[in-house]
Amino acid sequence: MQDYEQRGSFYLGRDYDLAQRKVATAKLLYDSSDLTTHAVCVGMTGSGKTGLCLSLIEEAALDGIPVIAVDPKGDLGNLLLAFPELKPEDFRPWVDPSVATQKEITPDELAEKTASLWRNGLAEWDESGERIQRFNDAVDKVIYTPGSSAGIPLTVLKSFHAPPQEVIDDTDIYQDLVQSTTQGVFALLGLEADPVKSREAILVSNVLDHAWRSGRSPDLAGLIHDIQQPPFTKVGIVDLETFLPAAARLELGMKLNNLLASPSFASWLEGSSLDVGQLLYTTEKKPRLSILSIAHLSESERMFFVTILLNEIVTWMRSQPGTGSLRAILYMDEVFGYFPPTANPPSKKPMLTLLKQARAYGLGVVLATQNPVDLDYKGLSNAGTWFLGRLQTERDKMRVLEGLEGASTQAGATFNRKDMEATLAALGSRVFLMNNVHENQPRVFHTRWAMSYLRGPLTRDQIRTLMQPRRAEFAQESSAAPNAEVVPGKSQASAKPILSGSIVQKYWPLAEALPEDCRLQYRPGLACEAKLHFVQASADVDCWRILVALQTIAERLPEPMWKSAMLLENTRPLEDAPRLEGEYADLPSPVTQQKNYTRWDNDLVDHLYRTERLTTWKCTILDATSKAEESESEFRSRLGELALRKRSELVEEAKRDFAKKIDRAEANVRKAEDYLSSQRSQFWFRLGEMLMVVVDVLMSFMGKKRSSRRQPTTAVERTMRERGEQSRAQDKLEAKMEELEQLKEELASRIEQIEQECDPANLKLEKQETTPRKSDIDVGRVVLVWLPWKLGANGNAEPAW
Template sequence: MPFIEAPTTFYMGRRYNPETRRLDDEVVYYDSRDLTTHMVVVGMTGSGKTGMCISLLEEAVLDNIPAICIDPKGDITNLLLTFPNLRPEDFAPWVNVEDARRAGLSVEEYTSDIAQQWRDGLASWSIVPPRIAAMKNAAQFNIYTPGSDAGLPVSILHSLAAPREGWVGYEEAHRERISGIVTALMALIGKQVEPVKDREHVLVSNIFENAWKNGHDLTLEDIIIQVQKPPFAKLGVFDVNTFFPEKDRFKLAMELNNIIASPSFQSWINGEPLDIPRLLYTAEGRPKVSIFYMAHLTEAERSFIITLLLENMLAWMRSLSGTTSLRSLLYFDEVFGHFPPAPYNPPTKEPLLRLLKQARAFGIGIVLATQNPGDLDYKGLSNAGTWIIGKLQTDNDKRRVLGGLQAAATADSNMDVASIDTLLSNLAPRVFLMNNVHDGSGPYLFHTRWTMSYLRGPLTRQQIRTLMEPRLKAMQGLYVEPMPAAVSSVPYGATLYPTTPPPAQVAAQGTVTATPPPSTLPGTPATPASSPEQTGLNPSLFRPLTQRSATPPPSSLPGSSTPPPPLPEFPHQTGNSVPLPPDVADEASTSPALESLYQTPITAPFSQGINPPTPERTVSLTQKGPDLPDGYSEKPPVLSASRAQFYLPISFTVQQAMRQWEQRMGYEATKFGGSQLLYRPVLLAQAVVRYLDRKTGVETDQRWAFHVPNVEGAGFIRWSDYQATPIDPAQISQEPFGMAYYGTPSAGLTDSKRMTALKTELVDYVYRSAAVTVFYNSTLDVYGMANESRRDYLIRVSQLAREKRDQEIDATTKKFDAAIVKLEDRLRKEQRELDGSKQVLDELKREDLYTTGEAVMGLLKGHTAYTLSRMSRARRYKKQAAERTSVTEQNVYDLEDQIERAQEQLADALREVNDKWAKVASTVEEVKISPLKKDIALEVFGIGWVPAWYVTINNQQVILPAYPAKQTT
């Protein structure tokens, strides 16, 4: 019996009769919406569990449902091995050579057999090549390899970033997330800690909370520094040093630093962020299947990355609206060790338990699979509505699973534990028991269909690299983060001064006023003396790019036998921090980001695994800084008191600017002759534009910034050529930071009339150009939000369209079901009549045979008339019964044909519904919203001083930016 292709309906296999041990004709479908109450899959090795789960994921892909798959062993990577043409050459690169050898075949013969096996297997389940092609093209399949460059790399930094929705109003959720992240981070360094009880957890959790409350992102180096010098004085009623002595904090910081010191750490920060929408959808809104391959990781590393992933999934979930449709899948293969019963509590358990309890309302389905049913928290799994159980290894496993089924059973279910026990005792491979609380027919056995993906077993990292090579090339140069530098860029015991000025304040009229910088801040950066450390530059940065050395991995990390770099003396002996300047201490206490800028790294070689320079290679340093560049003066220009001046913040230190220079040039500095701070004059203009549109619901403000370097005394400015990245006015100062050299302003900048005219000109330009575009779907009448990306809008609209589609599918199915049920009732009636007619006909045939024999004897005795009459009557009855049987048989055939046509009509109708809403979901219009001129305000307009570093590198004078280069939008 062919299956019906229908949205929301997963084709899982066919019913299995335990008495005959054969397949029935009845197709097993699974409603995707039932997955919102989650699924548990249990089965020993060889039960067919992997094939069953891959079939489930294939069906989800065909229904355009994105998925994140946690794959500790590598089995789920087989989802990428789909070959619509089913040719032997398609399978050839992926067959296991050892399997061919064990079969006594050459690789070519074995490959040909595998291809034929897949063609025959799929055909036996009515799966045709176009269905395989549809599945292959329905989603983008990615394999991520955390901590490795074999597949797509991932970055953990996004997981440490402050929540974009803010802190207030989400305190409980954010604290739960912090608790999970900190527990995983401590496990990564070998510490099994508990929230509230262990001081390490309390300290680091407070560091997170302090940063996130103020909207500041964290990095691992920030955490290391702040563990040594916490940005708060007390924890509870005790001061920090009483609660957690400085010596012990230093030890914890060293253990955390071992993570950064490992050369392999770069692979943890360069890559795609763990941003759930980006893992589920492409930029065009197409579904993704993101497989996280973790076979190469240690248990601690695996637990760490899984925890981050689960916590990010929870954070994303809370930003969603409720839905009854399946929005996405989280598949966790081999959950063994990550969801154990009490009293065990690994970092992964709490976020997974929260997802099981809360994700249903948001349309997130969770599928947990394991071959070890003894290591599951069945109390927690009582939230799972579907259980699929394959062959089990021991009676003890069976008892545990039966207990889990009973815990998950609803009050009105009629579960017969004894019959289920019997069924589970005699399961064959690929035969599973399904218990779905949404299916009133009760538990039943089914045989899984043939997978469209080639099940070759776990892929190697080289095979993953081959599969992901096109994607890796496309990602080259993206998501590259510099190695942590905060703890290496300043020598031990020195003070790192802030790179941003004190916050400014915006007056009511829209102009910027700023607090002058602290008078104790230094002026020009120090001229080098006799060692590279005194420059604030790490000496090893001046080696050729191909020769930069790194500290061997610490012994605490896997694969390492080399001890970590030598430790400095304890902090109380050398001093591990430098106090804040008094006049900024108060401000820093309320700004963790500013506070961290004043904190000293633990030690120079203590960071990121960079060694001091080797004896044969040193950096040549001069005692004198570079000469004054042309056009610059030691004194600021004399300007009218009415001329507004603004100083942009120093965003890059000298060493950071040097690193950028090295990356641009492709080689490293060998000689450094000191640095000077320069200020370059530009016309700095920034306008705030308010957009208010009641129809679209848009109400937002946006900034437009411009940096014009040379303003002539007359003429028009082409503003679009000078558009720059806007800056928060609070970061702008009206005073320079210490002594610097100043460029000469162009003529237009000092002309009051010219500047007044440019104000009007700029407002006119912004009025003409500053339209905001929002997306719109006319069918659903849904407008996009201001600054909403196309992907995010498509995700939102797709979910709304899916809900509408599911409603229409339910109505269509209900209408056809009523007609098909009537036909099936008539068919059963006709079938009963046919069975009865056949029985009567068989009896008449026997009677006819008996009558004929009796008649022959009667003729011999001379009873001719009676005998012939009886023979005639019996044959007439037989003929009538045969005619009735023939009519009934024809009725049965007709009804079967009508039912088949009705099913085809249902499939066509469902396909039309699906195509209609798929088109709706992909239709995006654009609506432009222009501001009123009265809604444009200039908040910054005047001479802007852009900082730069004037340095001597390799005997050449170079100007390096200290503020991000102009970026057009």
């Protein structure tokens, strides 16, 4: 057996000569008992921090030490990618095809290169497939996903577990536990909870305290009930109504109830209960590596989960006998935000409690981060080992040196700040400085090759693939419950079918009270929560739709499955047990076979992709598009005011467009009128002349001397010519007036057309349909759901849901 295979020695790498930039032959063997004083690993992206921390976890597993690893980024799932035979086909499902494309090779060739890289890398560090096999055999590796069915679901809300009496008797620990649990609940609601100033927080703290001291472990529904109707009448010395009136308690309870009623929150209530003992060991007492993947959660959900987890670990720790050896490890990757230097998030107090007290119980805490300036180094002065990699800024280095100095002072060790600063400045990739207060001086080392394939963060689908073979096992543990019996006195009742524990059974909530003259019958259905992502840039659509698919089942299953499913939104959470006793309808044979449920969730993805569409409406004239889930009538209603404004704009625009034309037409009319008036004057003048000529002619006939020498023929011609000019001027005036009227009619017609087009009731809308993005369709676990029906005395059946 090689020296590094001795129990209690963690093989982390080899010494490194900074001056020569060379790896030495001496192995760095870390004494596992030193980890009881905790460790901190700091390094920027690319420093090798993840590889070092995974190697430490691998070494713990080889020693049979259980690990609870909190994974905010998704990297720790790589610990399940450990392939003893190091064959290319082992790596093929996990290599990134885009990397192969960049390298201009096929994914198969990339897998071959990766397998060769890992074989050579392991050999260089005196490791082999046999060691990987021992790693795989030593621990049970599980990825838990609270609030998601991607991995093994883990619920922290079935109940807020009452701590053991020894924790309740420790006043400081117990008060911190109550306070941080309260803050965690408020963090889940997205609210701040000042433990001294917030009356709502003080009330919840008192509710939890009363329940726990009474030996009760309330679930979320019970907590809501106790908030609205507390089991006490005073808070401190003030009566309950004065401290927080019923209306305020109702409002707080409704916020929690809205959370509980949200379909997207149902997954928080499913899966294995949070039990630290089960996270550390299987039922056969085999050590377990429990990876708690929380990358998919929101920030508030992460804070809530981490807070509850840390509280549960504190409670578990205080129930263990003391020991000086390493019993278990709590590892948290990227502790940024959970242990800040000034703020006090709910996770900080239980974390500080663990750093101060876990040593006596053999629990080692390992924290990693790439943001050293955001850590509370006063609290981390309890850490005995610091693994320091390449740092990004001088500010990072100064904060790390501050923490190192505090840890050395706490341990009574000497600290040379100048030498440490020079060493930190010289570190490179995968080269770390280990400052261990249990050793005489710091050591610089190069990390060994990780046995696990470091392929980067795992997606939820990849986690689902890894955990698929384990689902039935954990589902059976979490859903095991006694079967209902035949109700006495109801001869027509059927007992609840006996099914495999791997088939999750739920109950649809009753919508109303059951009439006295009706029997209750539970009929089967299939239910599954689904999330659909609709994206279409041209329609300005980017939204998610969360729904529950419910397929009722008669004597035979529909073909294809889900073809007649109801897609429901904002449903109440399914229940784990029936509210009332009742009879059960028969189940078709396929529903009793667990293997079908996986196929049905795949069928649901296809069904949703083929049938679901998000309809939006576009109004081109108003350049407006409806919002997601907005109906046509709602959209038209919203467009009303916009349409009126648009109508005014278009009318004014039309008037401006016609104004110049009408002005020119009116000017032409006036000009034609002036011309006609001039021609009329000319005509009357010529007519006068002609009359004078006629008088002269008559006088000549009478023997009188003519007064004018005008020729009659010429006068008549002139008069008739002026008469023609007048007639043409009249025609021109009428033509110009007709042109003016035509323009006014066109303007009136245009205004009428605008008013019709901009009438909210007549707006022309274009229907746009968006298909869900198939890669984003996320379906949960298909469950057998029992639907309540009421059977009347006349035999008629009506749904009671």
